[in-house]
Amino acid sequence: MTGPGLYPVLASLHGGRIDLLMVAVHGVIVTVFLGWFYLFIFILIRFRRAAHAQPGGARPRPRWLYAFAILLLVVELALDLGFSSPYGVAGVEDKLKQNAVELRVVAQQYAWNVHYPGADGKFGRTDPLLVRNGLNPLGLVRGDEAAKDDIVLLNQMVLPVDRPAVIYLSSKDVIHSLNLPEFRVKQDAIPGMMIPVGFTPTMTTAAFRKLKGDDKRDFEMACAQLCGLAHFNMRGTLTVLSKEAFAAWLADKTPKQEAEEYDEFWD
Ligand SMILES: [Cu+2]
The missing domain is CATH 1.10.287 (Helix Hairpins)
Structure with missing residues:
Protein backbone atom coordinates (compact mmCIF):
# COMPACT_ATOMS: atom_id res chain seq x y z
CA MET A 1 0.00 0.00 0.00
CA PRO A 86 -16.96 13.50 9.70
CA TYR A 87 -14.53 10.81 10.80
CA GLY A 88 -11.64 13.16 11.56
CA VAL A 89 -13.59 15.24 14.06
CA ALA A 90 -15.12 12.17 15.71
CA GLY A 91 -11.63 10.81 16.42
CA VAL A 92 -10.57 13.91 18.36
CA GLU A 93 -12.57 13.15 21.52
CA ASP A 94 -10.81 9.81 21.91
CA LYS A 95 -7.42 11.38 21.42
CA LEU A 96 -8.06 14.02 24.07
CA LYS A 97 -8.86 11.23 26.53
CA GLN A 98 -5.47 9.65 25.75
CA ASN A 99 -3.41 12.59 27.01
CA ALA A 100 -2.98 14.19 23.58
CA VAL A 101 -0.56 17.04 22.91
CA GLU A 102 -2.75 20.03 22.21
CA LEU A 103 -1.67 22.89 20.01
CA ARG A 104 -3.17 25.62 17.90
CA VAL A 105 -2.19 26.24 14.33
CA VAL A 106 -3.17 29.61 12.89
CA ALA A 107 -2.71 30.02 9.16
CA GLN A 108 -2.12 33.35 7.51
CA GLN A 109 -0.84 34.68 4.20
CA TYR A 110 1.81 33.17 4.02
CA ALA A 111 2.90 31.35 7.12
CA TRP A 112 1.88 28.84 9.76
CA ASN A 113 1.81 30.06 13.34
CA VAL A 114 2.09 27.20 15.80
CA HIS A 115 0.98 27.88 19.37
CA TYR A 116 1.75 25.60 22.32
CA PRO A 117 0.05 26.21 25.67
CA GLY A 118 3.29 25.68 27.59
CA ALA A 119 3.77 23.90 30.90
CA ASP A 120 0.40 24.95 32.37
CA GLY A 121 -1.48 23.34 29.47
CA LYS A 122 -3.61 26.47 29.02
CA PHE A 123 -3.61 28.61 25.90
CA GLY A 124 -3.08 32.24 26.81
CA ARG A 125 -5.68 34.86 25.93
CA THR A 126 -5.31 36.57 22.57
CA ASP A 127 -6.46 39.98 21.41
CA PRO A 128 -6.71 40.91 17.71
CA LEU A 129 -5.55 44.46 18.51
CA LEU A 130 -2.18 43.12 19.67
CA VAL A 131 -1.48 41.19 16.48
CA ARG A 132 1.83 42.19 14.92
CA ASN A 133 3.59 40.19 12.25
CA GLY A 134 6.94 39.64 13.83
CA LEU A 135 6.78 40.06 17.55
CA ASN A 136 3.26 38.89 18.31
CA PRO A 137 1.62 37.19 15.31
CA LEU A 138 -1.26 35.76 17.36
CA GLY A 139 -1.89 38.82 19.51
CA LEU A 140 -1.05 36.95 22.70
CA VAL A 141 -1.81 38.97 25.83
CA ARG A 142 1.56 38.62 27.51
CA GLY A 143 0.22 39.97 30.81
CA ASP A 144 -2.24 37.06 31.00
CA GLU A 145 -1.12 34.44 33.50
CA ALA A 146 -1.90 31.53 31.12
CA ALA A 147 0.04 33.20 28.30
CA LYS A 148 3.32 33.62 30.18
CA ASP A 149 4.73 30.19 29.29
CA ASP A 150 3.07 29.91 25.86
CA ILE A 151 5.29 29.09 22.92
CA VAL A 152 4.62 30.48 19.45
CA LEU A 153 6.60 29.12 16.53
CA LEU A 154 6.77 30.11 12.89
CA ASN A 155 6.53 27.46 10.16
CA GLN A 156 7.68 24.86 12.60
CA MET A 157 5.72 22.18 14.39
CA VAL A 158 7.24 19.73 16.83
CA LEU A 159 5.43 16.64 18.11
CA PRO A 160 6.32 13.56 20.15
CA VAL A 161 6.14 10.15 18.50
CA ASP A 162 3.45 7.59 19.46
CA ARG A 163 1.36 10.12 21.35
CA PRO A 164 -1.88 11.52 19.94
CA ALA A 165 -1.83 15.15 18.87
CA VAL A 166 -4.83 17.44 18.55
CA ILE A 167 -4.41 20.56 16.45
CA TYR A 168 -6.97 23.36 16.70
CA LEU A 169 -6.80 24.81 13.25
CA SER A 170 -7.87 28.33 12.30
CA SER A 171 -6.98 31.11 9.90
CA LYS A 172 -6.35 34.85 10.23
CA ASP A 173 -7.31 35.84 6.71
CA VAL A 174 -8.41 33.51 3.89
CA ILE A 175 -9.05 29.77 3.57
CA HIS A 176 -5.87 27.73 3.82
CA SER A 177 -5.44 23.99 4.20
CA LEU A 178 -3.03 22.22 6.51
CA ASN A 179 -1.41 19.35 4.63
CA LEU A 180 0.86 16.84 6.35
CA PRO A 181 1.27 14.27 3.56
CA GLU A 182 3.23 11.64 5.51
CA PHE A 183 0.60 11.73 8.26
CA ARG A 184 -2.38 11.63 5.87
CA VAL A 185 -3.71 14.83 7.40
CA LYS A 186 -5.36 17.47 5.25
CA GLN A 187 -7.80 19.93 6.76
CA ASP A 188 -9.02 23.32 5.61
CA ALA A 189 -8.28 26.27 7.88
CA ILE A 190 -11.29 28.56 7.71
CA PRO A 191 -11.46 32.12 9.06
CA GLY A 192 -13.89 32.32 11.98
CA MET A 193 -13.77 28.59 12.67
CA MET A 194 -11.62 26.56 15.04
CA ILE A 195 -11.40 23.05 13.61
CA PRO A 196 -9.87 20.22 15.67
CA VAL A 197 -7.72 17.65 13.85
CA GLY A 198 -6.41 14.55 15.61
CA PHE A 199 -3.68 12.10 14.58
CA THR A 200 -0.85 10.09 16.10
CA PRO A 201 2.65 10.27 14.58
CA THR A 202 4.33 6.87 14.46
CA MET A 203 7.70 7.76 12.94
CA THR A 204 10.37 10.15 14.21
CA THR A 205 12.12 12.58 11.90
CA ALA A 206 15.35 10.69 12.61
CA ALA A 207 13.79 7.42 11.38
CA PHE A 208 12.33 9.21 8.34
CA ARG A 209 15.75 10.59 7.41
CA LYS A 210 17.30 7.18 7.74
CA LEU A 211 14.59 5.66 5.54
CA LYS A 212 15.11 8.33 2.89
CA GLY A 213 18.90 8.24 3.16
CA ASP A 214 18.88 12.03 3.50
CA ASP A 215 19.95 13.56 6.79
CA LYS A 216 18.41 16.95 5.96
CA ARG A 217 14.97 15.63 5.03
CA ASP A 218 11.99 16.84 7.08
CA PHE A 219 8.30 16.06 7.21
CA GLU A 220 6.58 18.84 5.29
CA MET A 221 3.80 21.09 6.54
CA ALA A 222 2.32 22.63 3.41
CA CYS A 223 -0.69 24.70 2.42
CA ALA A 224 -3.01 22.71 0.16
CA GLN A 225 -5.41 25.51 -0.73
CA LEU A 226 -4.48 28.15 -3.29
CA CYS A 227 -4.56 31.15 -0.94
CA GLY A 228 -2.80 33.94 -2.79
CA LEU A 229 0.32 34.91 -4.71
CA ALA A 230 2.84 33.39 -2.31
CA HIS A 231 0.83 30.23 -1.63
CA PHE A 232 3.77 28.17 -2.90
CA ASN A 233 5.93 29.62 -0.14
CA MET A 234 3.53 28.72 2.67
CA ARG A 235 5.36 25.76 4.01
CA GLY A 236 7.06 24.65 7.15
CA THR A 237 8.39 21.54 8.75
CA LEU A 238 7.01 19.05 11.23
CA THR A 239 9.64 17.51 13.44
CA VAL A 240 8.71 14.33 15.28
CA LEU A 241 10.87 13.63 18.32
CA SER A 242 11.08 10.79 20.82
CA LYS A 243 8.96 11.45 23.92
CA GLU A 244 12.03 12.33 26.01
CA ALA A 245 13.48 14.62 23.34
CA PHE A 246 10.10 16.35 22.98
CA ALA A 247 9.87 17.01 26.71
CA ALA A 248 13.41 18.41 26.69
CA TRP A 249 12.65 20.58 23.65
CA LEU A 250 9.49 21.97 25.25
CA ALA A 251 11.32 22.80 28.47
CA ASP A 252 14.07 24.51 26.52
CA LYS A 253 11.89 26.85 24.41
CA THR A 254 11.56 30.32 25.85
CA PRO A 255 9.38 33.16 24.51
CA LYS A 256 12.49 35.32 23.94
CA GLN A 257 14.13 32.93 21.47
CA GLU A 258 11.10 32.76 19.26
CA ALA A 259 10.67 36.53 19.15
CA GLU A 260 14.08 36.86 17.51
CA GLU A 261 13.28 34.18 14.93
CA TYR A 262 10.11 36.05 13.95
CA ASP A 263 11.80 39.34 13.35
CA GLU A 264 14.09 37.82 10.76
CA PHE A 265 11.27 36.23 8.78
CA TRP A 266 9.04 39.28 8.43
CA ASP A 267 11.82 41.84 7.79
CU1 LIG B 1 -2.31 29.07 2.40
Missing part, protein backbone atom coordinates in the same frame (compact mmCIF):
# COMPACT_ATOMS: atom_id res chain seq x y z
CA THR A 2 2.84 2.40 0.69
CA GLY A 3 5.18 1.19 -2.03
CA PRO A 4 7.63 3.59 -3.63
CA GLY A 5 5.97 6.20 -5.79
CA LEU A 6 2.40 5.21 -4.97
CA TYR A 7 2.00 7.01 -1.65
CA PRO A 8 4.23 9.14 0.57
CA VAL A 9 5.91 7.36 3.48
CA LEU A 10 3.31 6.48 6.11
CA ALA A 11 4.00 8.08 9.48
CA SER A 12 0.69 8.08 11.36
CA LEU A 13 -1.54 5.57 13.09
CA HIS A 14 -4.69 6.15 11.04
CA GLY A 15 -2.88 6.71 7.70
CA GLY A 16 -3.13 3.10 6.52
CA ARG A 17 -6.92 3.35 6.64
CA ILE A 18 -6.86 6.55 4.56
CA ASP A 19 -4.72 4.77 1.94
CA LEU A 20 -7.13 1.86 1.93
CA LEU A 21 -10.04 4.28 1.57
CA MET A 22 -8.37 5.82 -1.49
CA VAL A 23 -8.10 2.42 -3.14
CA ALA A 24 -11.64 1.47 -2.11
CA VAL A 25 -13.17 4.73 -3.40
CA HIS A 26 -11.40 4.38 -6.74
CA GLY A 27 -12.40 0.72 -7.00
CA VAL A 28 -16.03 1.56 -6.33
CA ILE A 29 -16.01 4.50 -8.72
CA VAL A 30 -14.58 2.33 -11.52
CA THR A 31 -17.24 -0.31 -10.81
CA VAL A 32 -20.08 2.21 -10.83
CA PHE A 33 -18.70 3.83 -13.99
CA LEU A 34 -18.54 0.48 -15.77
CA GLY A 35 -22.08 -0.26 -14.59
CA TRP A 36 -23.52 2.92 -16.06
CA PHE A 37 -21.36 2.57 -19.17
CA TYR A 38 -22.62 -0.93 -19.78
CA LEU A 39 -26.20 0.28 -19.38
CA PHE A 40 -25.58 3.13 -21.83
CA ILE A 41 -24.13 0.84 -24.52
CA PHE A 42 -26.91 -1.69 -23.95
CA ILE A 43 -29.61 0.96 -24.41
CA LEU A 44 -27.93 2.33 -27.55
CA ILE A 45 -28.04 -1.08 -29.19
CA ARG A 46 -31.25 -2.52 -27.76
CA PHE A 47 -33.40 0.52 -28.52
CA ARG A 48 -31.71 1.59 -31.74
CA ARG A 49 -33.77 3.22 -34.48
CA ALA A 50 -33.63 0.28 -36.90
CA ALA A 51 -35.23 -1.98 -34.32
CA HIS A 52 -37.84 0.60 -33.22
CA ALA A 53 -38.58 2.82 -36.22
CA GLN A 54 -41.86 4.14 -34.76
CA PRO A 55 -41.89 6.19 -31.60
CA GLY A 56 -44.62 5.32 -29.13
CA GLY A 57 -46.42 2.01 -29.09
CA ALA A 58 -45.43 -0.98 -27.07
CA ARG A 59 -41.73 -1.18 -26.24
CA PRO A 60 -39.81 -3.82 -24.45
CA ARG A 61 -39.08 -2.75 -20.88
CA PRO A 62 -37.13 -5.46 -19.19
CA ARG A 63 -37.60 -5.51 -15.43
CA TRP A 64 -33.97 -6.27 -14.78
CA LEU A 65 -33.03 -2.98 -16.41
CA TYR A 66 -34.95 -1.03 -13.77
CA ALA A 67 -33.55 -3.20 -11.03
CA PHE A 68 -30.04 -2.60 -12.32
CA ALA A 69 -30.47 1.19 -12.43
CA ILE A 70 -31.99 1.24 -8.93
CA LEU A 71 -29.15 -0.90 -7.60
CA LEU A 72 -26.60 1.57 -8.97
CA LEU A 73 -28.47 4.46 -7.38
CA VAL A 74 -28.62 2.74 -4.01
CA VAL A 75 -24.89 1.96 -4.10
CA GLU A 76 -24.07 5.56 -4.95
CA LEU A 77 -26.32 6.96 -2.24
CA ALA A 78 -24.76 4.65 0.34
CA LEU A 79 -21.31 5.79 -0.73
CA ASP A 80 -22.23 9.47 -0.65
CA LEU A 81 -23.72 9.24 2.83
CA GLY A 82 -21.12 6.80 4.16
CA PHE A 83 -18.04 8.68 3.07
CA SER A 84 -19.32 12.08 4.10
CA SER A 85 -19.44 11.29 7.83
Whole structure:
Protein backbone atom coordinates (compact mmCIF):
# COMPACT_ATOMS: atom_id res chain seq x y z
CA MET A 1 0.00 0.00 0.00
CA THR A 2 2.84 2.40 0.69
CA GLY A 3 5.18 1.19 -2.03
CA PRO A 4 7.63 3.59 -3.63
CA GLY A 5 5.97 6.20 -5.79
CA LEU A 6 2.40 5.21 -4.97
CA TYR A 7 2.00 7.01 -1.65
CA PRO A 8 4.23 9.14 0.57
CA VAL A 9 5.91 7.36 3.48
CA LEU A 10 3.31 6.48 6.11
CA ALA A 11 4.00 8.08 9.48
CA SER A 12 0.69 8.08 11.36
CA LEU A 13 -1.54 5.57 13.09
CA HIS A 14 -4.69 6.15 11.04
CA GLY A 15 -2.88 6.71 7.70
CA GLY A 16 -3.13 3.10 6.52
CA ARG A 17 -6.92 3.35 6.64
CA ILE A 18 -6.86 6.55 4.56
CA ASP A 19 -4.72 4.77 1.94
CA LEU A 20 -7.13 1.86 1.93
CA LEU A 21 -10.04 4.28 1.57
CA MET A 22 -8.37 5.82 -1.49
CA VAL A 23 -8.10 2.42 -3.14
CA ALA A 24 -11.64 1.47 -2.11
CA VAL A 25 -13.17 4.73 -3.40
CA HIS A 26 -11.40 4.38 -6.74
CA GLY A 27 -12.40 0.72 -7.00
CA VAL A 28 -16.03 1.56 -6.33
CA ILE A 29 -16.01 4.50 -8.72
CA VAL A 30 -14.58 2.33 -11.52
CA THR A 31 -17.24 -0.31 -10.81
CA VAL A 32 -20.08 2.21 -10.83
CA PHE A 33 -18.70 3.83 -13.99
CA LEU A 34 -18.54 0.48 -15.77
CA GLY A 35 -22.08 -0.26 -14.59
CA TRP A 36 -23.52 2.92 -16.06
CA PHE A 37 -21.36 2.57 -19.17
CA TYR A 38 -22.62 -0.93 -19.78
CA LEU A 39 -26.20 0.28 -19.38
CA PHE A 40 -25.58 3.13 -21.83
CA ILE A 41 -24.13 0.84 -24.52
CA PHE A 42 -26.91 -1.69 -23.95
CA ILE A 43 -29.61 0.96 -24.41
CA LEU A 44 -27.93 2.33 -27.55
CA ILE A 45 -28.04 -1.08 -29.19
CA ARG A 46 -31.25 -2.52 -27.76
CA PHE A 47 -33.40 0.52 -28.52
CA ARG A 48 -31.71 1.59 -31.74
CA ARG A 49 -33.77 3.22 -34.48
CA ALA A 50 -33.63 0.28 -36.90
CA ALA A 51 -35.23 -1.98 -34.32
CA HIS A 52 -37.84 0.60 -33.22
CA ALA A 53 -38.58 2.82 -36.22
CA GLN A 54 -41.86 4.14 -34.76
CA PRO A 55 -41.89 6.19 -31.60
CA GLY A 56 -44.62 5.32 -29.13
CA GLY A 57 -46.42 2.01 -29.09
CA ALA A 58 -45.43 -0.98 -27.07
CA ARG A 59 -41.73 -1.18 -26.24
CA PRO A 60 -39.81 -3.82 -24.45
CA ARG A 61 -39.08 -2.75 -20.88
CA PRO A 62 -37.13 -5.46 -19.19
CA ARG A 63 -37.60 -5.51 -15.43
CA TRP A 64 -33.97 -6.27 -14.78
CA LEU A 65 -33.03 -2.98 -16.41
CA TYR A 66 -34.95 -1.03 -13.77
CA ALA A 67 -33.55 -3.20 -11.03
CA PHE A 68 -30.04 -2.60 -12.32
CA ALA A 69 -30.47 1.19 -12.43
CA ILE A 70 -31.99 1.24 -8.93
CA LEU A 71 -29.15 -0.90 -7.60
CA LEU A 72 -26.60 1.57 -8.97
CA LEU A 73 -28.47 4.46 -7.38
CA VAL A 74 -28.62 2.74 -4.01
CA VAL A 75 -24.89 1.96 -4.10
CA GLU A 76 -24.07 5.56 -4.95
CA LEU A 77 -26.32 6.96 -2.24
CA ALA A 78 -24.76 4.65 0.34
CA LEU A 79 -21.31 5.79 -0.73
CA ASP A 80 -22.23 9.47 -0.65
CA LEU A 81 -23.72 9.24 2.83
CA GLY A 82 -21.12 6.80 4.16
CA PHE A 83 -18.04 8.68 3.07
CA SER A 84 -19.32 12.08 4.10
CA SER A 85 -19.44 11.29 7.83
CA PRO A 86 -16.96 13.50 9.70
CA TYR A 87 -14.53 10.81 10.80
CA GLY A 88 -11.64 13.16 11.56
CA VAL A 89 -13.59 15.24 14.06
CA ALA A 90 -15.12 12.17 15.71
CA GLY A 91 -11.63 10.81 16.42
CA VAL A 92 -10.57 13.91 18.36
CA GLU A 93 -12.57 13.15 21.52
CA ASP A 94 -10.81 9.81 21.91
CA LYS A 95 -7.42 11.38 21.42
CA LEU A 96 -8.06 14.02 24.07
CA LYS A 97 -8.86 11.23 26.53
CA GLN A 98 -5.47 9.65 25.75
CA ASN A 99 -3.41 12.59 27.01
CA ALA A 100 -2.98 14.19 23.58
CA VAL A 101 -0.56 17.04 22.91
CA GLU A 102 -2.75 20.03 22.21
CA LEU A 103 -1.67 22.89 20.01
CA ARG A 104 -3.17 25.62 17.90
CA VAL A 105 -2.19 26.24 14.33
CA VAL A 106 -3.17 29.61 12.89
CA ALA A 107 -2.71 30.02 9.16
CA GLN A 108 -2.12 33.35 7.51
CA GLN A 109 -0.84 34.68 4.20
CA TYR A 110 1.81 33.17 4.02
CA ALA A 111 2.90 31.35 7.12
CA TRP A 112 1.88 28.84 9.76
CA ASN A 113 1.81 30.06 13.34
CA VAL A 114 2.09 27.20 15.80
CA HIS A 115 0.98 27.88 19.37
CA TYR A 116 1.75 25.60 22.32
CA PRO A 117 0.05 26.21 25.67
CA GLY A 118 3.29 25.68 27.59
CA ALA A 119 3.77 23.90 30.90
CA ASP A 120 0.40 24.95 32.37
CA GLY A 121 -1.48 23.34 29.47
CA LYS A 122 -3.61 26.47 29.02
CA PHE A 123 -3.61 28.61 25.90
CA GLY A 124 -3.08 32.24 26.81
CA ARG A 125 -5.68 34.86 25.93
CA THR A 126 -5.31 36.57 22.57
CA ASP A 127 -6.46 39.98 21.41
CA PRO A 128 -6.71 40.91 17.71
CA LEU A 129 -5.55 44.46 18.51
CA LEU A 130 -2.18 43.12 19.67
CA VAL A 131 -1.48 41.19 16.48
CA ARG A 132 1.83 42.19 14.92
CA ASN A 133 3.59 40.19 12.25
CA GLY A 134 6.94 39.64 13.83
CA LEU A 135 6.78 40.06 17.55
CA ASN A 136 3.26 38.89 18.31
CA PRO A 137 1.62 37.19 15.31
CA LEU A 138 -1.26 35.76 17.36
CA GLY A 139 -1.89 38.82 19.51
CA LEU A 140 -1.05 36.95 22.70
CA VAL A 141 -1.81 38.97 25.83
CA ARG A 142 1.56 38.62 27.51
CA GLY A 143 0.22 39.97 30.81
CA ASP A 144 -2.24 37.06 31.00
CA GLU A 145 -1.12 34.44 33.50
CA ALA A 146 -1.90 31.53 31.12
CA ALA A 147 0.04 33.20 28.30
CA LYS A 148 3.32 33.62 30.18
CA ASP A 149 4.73 30.19 29.29
CA ASP A 150 3.07 29.91 25.86
CA ILE A 151 5.29 29.09 22.92
CA VAL A 152 4.62 30.48 19.45
CA LEU A 153 6.60 29.12 16.53
CA LEU A 154 6.77 30.11 12.89
CA ASN A 155 6.53 27.46 10.16
CA GLN A 156 7.68 24.86 12.60
CA MET A 157 5.72 22.18 14.39
CA VAL A 158 7.24 19.73 16.83
CA LEU A 159 5.43 16.64 18.11
CA PRO A 160 6.32 13.56 20.15
CA VAL A 161 6.14 10.15 18.50
CA ASP A 162 3.45 7.59 19.46
CA ARG A 163 1.36 10.12 21.35
CA PRO A 164 -1.88 11.52 19.94
CA ALA A 165 -1.83 15.15 18.87
CA VAL A 166 -4.83 17.44 18.55
CA ILE A 167 -4.41 20.56 16.45
CA TYR A 168 -6.97 23.36 16.70
CA LEU A 169 -6.80 24.81 13.25
CA SER A 170 -7.87 28.33 12.30
CA SER A 171 -6.98 31.11 9.90
CA LYS A 172 -6.35 34.85 10.23
CA ASP A 173 -7.31 35.84 6.71
CA VAL A 174 -8.41 33.51 3.89
CA ILE A 175 -9.05 29.77 3.57
CA HIS A 176 -5.87 27.73 3.82
CA SER A 177 -5.44 23.99 4.20
CA LEU A 178 -3.03 22.22 6.51
CA ASN A 179 -1.41 19.35 4.63
CA LEU A 180 0.86 16.84 6.35
CA PRO A 181 1.27 14.27 3.56
CA GLU A 182 3.23 11.64 5.51
CA PHE A 183 0.60 11.73 8.26
CA ARG A 184 -2.38 11.63 5.87
CA VAL A 185 -3.71 14.83 7.40
CA LYS A 186 -5.36 17.47 5.25
CA GLN A 187 -7.80 19.93 6.76
CA ASP A 188 -9.02 23.32 5.61
CA ALA A 189 -8.28 26.27 7.88
CA ILE A 190 -11.29 28.56 7.71
CA PRO A 191 -11.46 32.12 9.06
CA GLY A 192 -13.89 32.32 11.98
CA MET A 193 -13.77 28.59 12.67
CA MET A 194 -11.62 26.56 15.04
CA ILE A 195 -11.40 23.05 13.61
CA PRO A 196 -9.87 20.22 15.67
CA VAL A 197 -7.72 17.65 13.85
CA GLY A 198 -6.41 14.55 15.61
CA PHE A 199 -3.68 12.10 14.58
CA THR A 200 -0.85 10.09 16.10
CA PRO A 201 2.65 10.27 14.58
CA THR A 202 4.33 6.87 14.46
CA MET A 203 7.70 7.76 12.94
CA THR A 204 10.37 10.15 14.21
CA THR A 205 12.12 12.58 11.90
CA ALA A 206 15.35 10.69 12.61
CA ALA A 207 13.79 7.42 11.38
CA PHE A 208 12.33 9.21 8.34
CA ARG A 209 15.75 10.59 7.41
CA LYS A 210 17.30 7.18 7.74
CA LEU A 211 14.59 5.66 5.54
CA LYS A 212 15.11 8.33 2.89
CA GLY A 213 18.90 8.24 3.16
CA ASP A 214 18.88 12.03 3.50
CA ASP A 215 19.95 13.56 6.79
CA LYS A 216 18.41 16.95 5.96
CA ARG A 217 14.97 15.63 5.03
CA ASP A 218 11.99 16.84 7.08
CA PHE A 219 8.30 16.06 7.21
CA GLU A 220 6.58 18.84 5.29
CA MET A 221 3.80 21.09 6.54
CA ALA A 222 2.32 22.63 3.41
CA CYS A 223 -0.69 24.70 2.42
CA ALA A 224 -3.01 22.71 0.16
CA GLN A 225 -5.41 25.51 -0.73
CA LEU A 226 -4.48 28.15 -3.29
CA CYS A 227 -4.56 31.15 -0.94
CA GLY A 228 -2.80 33.94 -2.79
CA LEU A 229 0.32 34.91 -4.71
CA ALA A 230 2.84 33.39 -2.31
CA HIS A 231 0.83 30.23 -1.63
CA PHE A 232 3.77 28.17 -2.90
CA ASN A 233 5.93 29.62 -0.14
CA MET A 234 3.53 28.72 2.67
CA ARG A 235 5.36 25.76 4.01
CA GLY A 236 7.06 24.65 7.15
CA THR A 237 8.39 21.54 8.75
CA LEU A 238 7.01 19.05 11.23
CA THR A 239 9.64 17.51 13.44
CA VAL A 240 8.71 14.33 15.28
CA LEU A 241 10.87 13.63 18.32
CA SER A 242 11.08 10.79 20.82
CA LYS A 243 8.96 11.45 23.92
CA GLU A 244 12.03 12.33 26.01
CA ALA A 245 13.48 14.62 23.34
CA PHE A 246 10.10 16.35 22.98
CA ALA A 247 9.87 17.01 26.71
CA ALA A 248 13.41 18.41 26.69
CA TRP A 249 12.65 20.58 23.65
CA LEU A 250 9.49 21.97 25.25
CA ALA A 251 11.32 22.80 28.47
CA ASP A 252 14.07 24.51 26.52
CA LYS A 253 11.89 26.85 24.41
CA THR A 254 11.56 30.32 25.85
CA PRO A 255 9.38 33.16 24.51
CA LYS A 256 12.49 35.32 23.94
CA GLN A 257 14.13 32.93 21.47
CA GLU A 258 11.10 32.76 19.26
CA ALA A 259 10.67 36.53 19.15
CA GLU A 260 14.08 36.86 17.51
CA GLU A 261 13.28 34.18 14.93
CA TYR A 262 10.11 36.05 13.95
CA ASP A 263 11.80 39.34 13.35
CA GLU A 264 14.09 37.82 10.76
CA PHE A 265 11.27 36.23 8.78
CA TRP A 266 9.04 39.28 8.43
CA ASP A 267 11.82 41.84 7.79
CU1 LIG B 1 -2.31 29.07 2.40
